[in-house]
Amino acid sequence: MRITLLVFLFISLFSSVLKAQTPNDGLMMAERNWCSMLQYSHSAWNEYWEGTDRRYNENIGTVSTQSVMFMTNYGISDRLNVMAAVPYIWTDSDVSYLNGQKGIQDLSVWVKYQPLEHAFNKSTFKIQVTGGLSTPVSNYVGDFLPFSIGLHSKTASLRGILHYVLDKGWYATAQAGHTWRSTMKSDRDAYLLHDELIYSDEVPVPNVFDATGRLGFVNDKFQAEVSYEYMTGLSGDDIRYNDAPFPTNKMQAASLGAFAKYHFGKLAVQAGAGQVFSGRNVGRGTTYSGAVFYFFELPEKKKEAK
Amino acid sequence: MSISLRITLLMVLFLGFTRCDKTPVNPALEPYNETALDANGGTWKTYILSSGSELTVPAPELSSSDSYTAELADLKAKMAAATSEQKEAARFWGSNGVLRWHEIARELAAEYNAAPKVNPDGTYPVPDVNNPTNYPRFPFANPPYTSRALALLAIAQYDALVTAWNYKFQYTRLAPYKNDNSIQPLIPANDLPSYPSEDAVIAYASSEVLKFLFPGEKEFLTAQAEEHKESRLWAGANVQSDLDAGEALGKLVAERVIAYAKTDKMGQANNQAGVTQLRSDATARGITEQWTSRDIPSRPPMLPFFFNVKTWNFDQATMIADRPAPPPAIGSADFNKALDELRGFSKSRTREQQRIANYWADGTGTYTPPGHWDRKAAELIYEKQMNEIRSARVMALLNAAMEDAGVVCWDTKYYYLLPRPSEVDPSIETCTGIPNFPAYTSGHSTFSGAAAEVLSHLFPEKSTELQNMAKEASESRIYGCIHYRFDSEVGLTSGKKVGQYAVQRALTDGAE
Known part of the structure; x- marks a missing residue:
């Protein structure tokens, strides 16, 4: 459930909710264009999947995760963008006597490259790839789930994106990515993995595959989108029966999301929502978010951010 | 560079990240050379037995006997036929059997340390010793339960080994590799008399007591004890009669420890x-x-x-x-x-x-x-x-x-x-x-x-x-x-x- 939280958080932050030129959408910043974003996100669940069993736990109640994330994106060229993001996260429960956690989580950087853009009669097809790295930037506790603000694991990711857009603005995007995750260092030096006792403070965190399908509309002023997202851990065990989650758990989630975004000159505002509807070892989270964007063009060449 | 080539290269890069197993390997316990024999160990004070001589271990056949000669031949045949897994098992159990069984006990304690989930009516189910594999599994290995489990295991091992030492130094049967130079043991040799086998004693005193404490694990524990016992043949460290006498003694001591445990009032602790x-x-x-x-x-x-x-x-x-x-x-x-x-x-x-x-x-x-x-x-x-x-x-x-x-x-x-x-x-x-x-x-x-x-x-x-x-x-x-x-x-x-x-x-x- 904690992991769920996190994973879901990532999903909502970087895919369904925040839809402007993110590591896994089909949009690119134009050369010398620069965009920064501040986003607030609130995610909560009172049911979670313990393994595949959906349950409520009176001792946990409703767990909420809130975050404020700063993200910035720069167009080195029309085909090459770089991005970075860092969130501050805080967690809490309405009934649990356990302390919520708070802190700066992980710094992420990405490079997004567009190797192909092909114009048809009234539409355009694009292929993009994104490579990313992330690392924890504070010494938060990664295995105090579901209250940890992250898993305290370093990651590397690679994803491919197919983007098809009609000249009138309707578009469809499909993306899939693989995230490699390093082991995390626990404060404990023994833990169960698949019912085997491991005598180490190094905890393996499963790698992740995720995929998204999006349908939306975009023009110079307005963008709206609905999306379906799926993620799964590629190894790992289930939450022990009636016990707390642990970073070794195999997390899966499928969710639906939507957002709308409107531009006012150099500013844009966005509101979005997402809902996990099936999962494994994750919370059945509902997420709302709002974001403000600021666009800026460096002198010389002038292009529209799209 | 053509687009298709670029995409191909990216795919290769993508697949190039092979999935590696990130699970840490537990620290190895290597067999070591035990120099101190503690020849007076058979006189040490026991816990549940009155002394190391309370139980009887029958005298072994002499090393000059035909039956012992046949046992040596059988041992050599088993060593020669040992697979690489069996040789690995010989070294695994050969490090220190006492510690191996404590590892098993700690793992079982961790696995069984789970508080039962509330029933729909707000009551809590209680683990049932007579249906140990039904949820909630018996036992709930909480700290008091685990403290007693580890104590009973350790005392069974100790009382059994004091008895084994008593007879080892009474009968002083040499280890097979001391009786036959052609036997090269897979673990460090020592001067400890080999009858009854301390490893078989540990395997069966431990496994029988743990079966009482974790009754849902009988099959697993039996298999572990059998492998521990057999591993001494693959290692060239004991002949069959050393092992059989050790098994019998281990089981006898376990019976006594279990009888003690049945009357120590743990049965009423959850009243x-x-x-x-x-x-x-x-x-x-x-x-x-x-x-x-x-x-x-x-x-x-x-x-x-x-x-x-x-x-x-x-x-x-x-x-x-x-x-x-x-x-x-x-x-x-x-x-x-x-x-x-x-x-x-x-x-x-x-x-x-x-x-x-x-x-x-x-x-x-x-x-x-x-x-x-x-x-x-x-x-x-x-x-x-x-x-x-x-x-x-x-x-x-x-x-x-x-x-x-x-x-x-x-x-x-x-x-x-x-x-x-x-x-x-x-x-x-x-x-x-x-x-x-x-x-x-x-x-x-x-x-x-x-x-x-x-x-x-x-x-x-x-x-x-x-x-x-x-x-x-x-x-x-x-x-x-x-x-x-x-x-x-x-x-x-x-x-x-x-x-x-x-x-x-x-x-x-x-x-x-």
Whole structure:
């Protein structure tokens, strides 16, 4: 459930909710264009999947995760963008006597490259790839789930994106990515993995595959989108029966999301929502978010951010 | 570069990240050369047996006999036929069988350390010893249960090995590689007489006792014992009659230990019907603000009559005489001072304080605090390369003291029934789970005080480190906000006192 939280958080932050030129959408910043974003996100669940069993736990109640994330994106060229993001996260429960956690989580950087853009009669097809790295930037506790603000694991990711857009603005995007995750260092030096006792403070965190399908509309002023997202851990065990989650758990989630975004000159505002509807070892989270964007063009060449 | 080539390259890069297994490999226990034989080990003081000569091990055939010659031939054939897995098993079990079985016990404790899930009607199911594999599985290996399990295992090993040593040095049958130069054992050779086999003794004393304690694991434990026994043939370390005599002796000792365990009053430790009386007795003593469960819905207290379980190193009258004085009265200045400290930790703790709380949490899904110290002892034994009987003595002294500490602590807890800090002040939030029993005194502190006292005596060069560990374990519960400082301090002192009874035994058991 904690992991769920996190994973879901990532999903909502970087895919369904925040839809402007993110590591896994089909949009690119134009050369010398620069965009920064501040986003607030609130995610909560009172049911979670313990393994595949959906349950409520009176001792946990409703767990909420809130975050404020700063993200910035720069167009080195029309085909090459770089991005970075860092969130501050805080967690809490309405009934649990356990302390919520708070802190700066992980710094992420990405490079997004567009190797192909092909114009048809009234539409355009694009292929993009994104490579990313992330690392924890504070010494938060990664295995105090579901209250940890992250898993305290370093990651590397690679994803491919197919983007098809009609000249009138309707578009469809499909993306899939693989995230490699390093082991995390626990404060404990023994833990169960698949019912085997491991005598180490190094905890393996499963790698992740995720995929998204999006349908939306975009023009110079307005963008709206609905999306379906799926993620799964590629190894790992289930939450022990009636016990707390642990970073070794195999997390899966499928969710639906939507957002709308409107531009006012150099500013844009966005509101979005997402809902996990099936999962494994994750919370059945509902997420709302709002974001403000600021666009800026460096002198010389002038292009529209799209 | 063409687009298709670029995409192909990216795909190759993508697939090039091969999935590697990130699971850490547990530290290896390598077989080592045991120099000290402890030839007088057969005279050491036993726990449940009256002495190392109470049980009889029949005399072996002479090494000049035809049957022994045939056994050597059979041994050589088995060694020659051993697969690489069997040779690996020979080295695995050949490191130190006592420690291997403690590893198994700690793993079972961790696996079975799970609090039963609430029923739809708000009641809690109780593990049933007669249906151990039905949910909730039997046992719930909580700290008291695990302390007793480790003590029974260690004492079975120890009493069985004292008996084995008695007959080893009575019959003095040489190891097969001493009788036949052509046998090259896969593990370090030593001068210990081989009949009865100490490994078969350990395998069957351990597995039979663990089957009693973890009855859902019979199949697994039988397989482990068989492999342990057989591994001695693959290793070239014992002939079949050494092993058969060891198995018979191990099983006999296990029977005696199980008979003891059936009458040690653990069977009545979860008598929830008796709690009303226990509470009204406390009320009659003036204790009106009494602990209640922090679980939702309220969970029956963990093993409320564990304090009646038979202790190893002192009797019940001594325990009651040694019982810690009452905690500060709720609302008194001393009490409020302790509560204030926790209000501070609840609002903020340093990362180091949080690390300490997490490191010692030893909650569900772990081998509990007694398991934590059992592991520490195993590491010290391995470092010192002790032989099996001396290893078993350390484990028995330690774990008997920790079970005693559990009993003493449970007596104090259910005598004073002090509420947890979060019950007195609900604004106090914790960074670790609140255990389902009263606060005073701290179980971690009592277990750790006893453990550090015993291990400091047995490993004096490690005394400072061990005492610091105990202090840290004790304070971890304050940082976690589940214990008042006086719970931890008094618990640590009480545990040390329990440990001193075990040290008294160690001084007079014939091994020092």
